Amino acid sequence: MRILLVNPWICDVAAYDFWLKPIGLLYVGAALKTFGIDVELVDLLNRHDPDLAKFCKPKGDKRYGTGKFFTVEVQKPAILKNIPRRYKRYGAPVEYFEWRLKNIQEPDAIFVTSTMTYWWPGVKETIDVLKKFFPKTPVVLGGLYARLYQNHAKAHIKADVIFSQDLRGLPSLLQELLEKEVKCDFDLSKWFEIFDPAYELYNKVGYLVFLTSLGCPFSCSYCLSPKLWEKFVQRDPVRVVEMIEKYIEIFKVKDIVFFDDAILVNKENHFKPLLRLLISKNFQVNYHLPNGIHARLLDEETALLMKEAGFKTIKLGYETSGFLQKKTGGKVFDEDLKRAVEILLKTGHDPSNIQAYVMVNMPFQKPEDVVNAIKFCKSLGISVSVNEYTPIPFTKDWYELVELGWLQPDLDPILLNNSLIPYWWKHGMDAQTVQKLKQLARNIYEKDDNSLTSMMIKKSIN
Ligand code: SF4
Incomplete structure (x- = not known):
């Protein structure tokens, strides 16, 4: 049996490779391999694939392996x-995709993943090309969009199956699709503890992204994480380090990224032991935490261990100033951010x-x-990453907005x-x-912020 995995294009007004890897699809790949299935991967967002150079001028890396995608x-x-x-x-040129598909033996099934729900046009385009090449091969669409918007996906995407389960549903899916019994020697409910994401399916990557935990025990009103996972799970730090070592040896990358939602939760038993193991291994890489760590949970020992291990990018979840901090769940208050930044600076983080x-x-x-939040971060000596909010479907915020009549539940x-x-x-x-506030965040570090913010507030906002 042969299955082709595909990470689809992104269609959007803006996108950037801030360490994007299809981790869920790579876990599916790992499970399929243990079932004895041959697996091949086409990742249309892998900027580091050497074959891309045959079809477009590759875009070089920016900071720590991030960079711009090829776009049309x-x-x-x-x-x-x-x-x-x-x-x-955003992603590889069509010619690259077609060339890859021409050189692939017809698979028994194709699994396509999806992430942001509003990226569905990129998923559609990807599957249209797949169907042109392999009209008789069943295509399965999984991932976040498939899970949250099954009916929309059925109506708009030419996939044969919209798969909305996790890895536990794979054996029955394969049986239904291929009419073959799959031998599974594992307890698939423990898939996160058992499998490593199958990075070996790549020829080359520019960085490696991992999860050491799944989900989050907090419940911020704007976030879907607690609903996506039945329970918060952390992987044994020893297994995490074995996984990192295995893939550093294969790919010789310099940047390792942890995309956990809540890496500091239970830190005495999880993150601190992990950091001590990373220090003892001394892999000579940079580690990054781009997913907004919990300021309140940071302590000095953790920050020191992070410094010693080689952590570089550290993003803190702050989100807003004012009364919304409490209304959205009380994850972080100004004093938490201040204390965390003081600890990071005191322990020598850049x-x-x-x-x-x-x-x-x-x-x-x-x-x-927003102005106050930006100014507060500047007063602490750190920069800000300003991102536009969106109500994520099926979060507390989304339900509240639907109830208020501010959002239609069946919106595309x-x-x-x-x-x-x-x-x-x-x-x-x-x-x-919104643009002016984003501009303020960019300029406030270069100009006199008092004159700039008062100008902003007077002329543009009020
Ligand atoms: S703490 Fe972070 S991951 Fe957890 S619910 Fe809040 S925003 Fe989501």
Whole structure:
């Protein structure tokens, strides 16, 4: 049996390779291999594939292996026709994809993953090409979009199966698709503890992304993480380090990224032992935490161990100033962020690697809340990463907005793109205000912030 795994294109108005790897698909690959199935991977977002150079001028790396994707402007979906942004396809050129498919023996099934729900047009385009090449091969669509928007996916995507389960559902899926019994010697409910994501399916990667835990025990109103996973699970640090060592040996990368949602939870038994093991191994790599760690859970010992292990990028979840901190779940307050930054600076972390996430355009948020958040981060000596908010379907926020009548429950997910919401949503900030706030975050470190913010508030916001 042969199965082709595909990480699809992104279609959007903006996208950047901030360490994007299809981890879920790689876990599926690992499980399929243990069933004795031959697995091949086409990752249309792998900027480091050497074969890309045959079809386009490769874009070089920026900081720590991140970088720009190859892009092509594509026709904007009709629903976005009044939004003044160019719409692009991000990832490998079509010619590369076709060349890969021409050189692949016809598989018995094709598994395509999906992430952001508003990226579904990229999934559709990818599957259209697959169906042109292999019209008789069943295509299975999994991942987040398939899980959250089954009916939408059935209506818009030419996949044969919309798969909304986790790895536990694989044996029955394979039996249904291929009419063959699959021998599984594992307890698949423990898939996260058993498998490593199958990076060996790549020829080359520029960095490695891992999860040491699944889910999050907190419940912020804007976040889906606690709902996606039945329970919070952490993997044995010894197994995590074995996994990292295995793949560093194969790929010789310099950057290792942990995308956990809650890496500091239970830190005495999880993150601290992991850090001590990484220090003892001395892999000579940079480690990164781009997913907003919990400021309140950071302590000095952890920060020292992180410094000694070689952690570089450290992002802190801050999100907003003001009353919304409490309303959204109380994950972090100003004093938590201040204390965490002081600890990081005291333990020798480079302030240019420390950044706080700030969201703009949250429901009920005022522009001044964003200005104050940016100024607060600057006063602490760190920079900010300002991101547009979007109500993620089926979160507490989303239900509240639906109940208020501010959001239609059956809205096409393409409209929930965080970059596009300010152009049409009447209950938040307009696109101009959002752009000015993002500009403030960029400029505040270069200009006199008092004159700049007062100018912003007077001329643009009020
Ligand atoms: S935002 Fe962070 S802390 Fe809050 S629920 Fe999501 S992952 Fe957990």
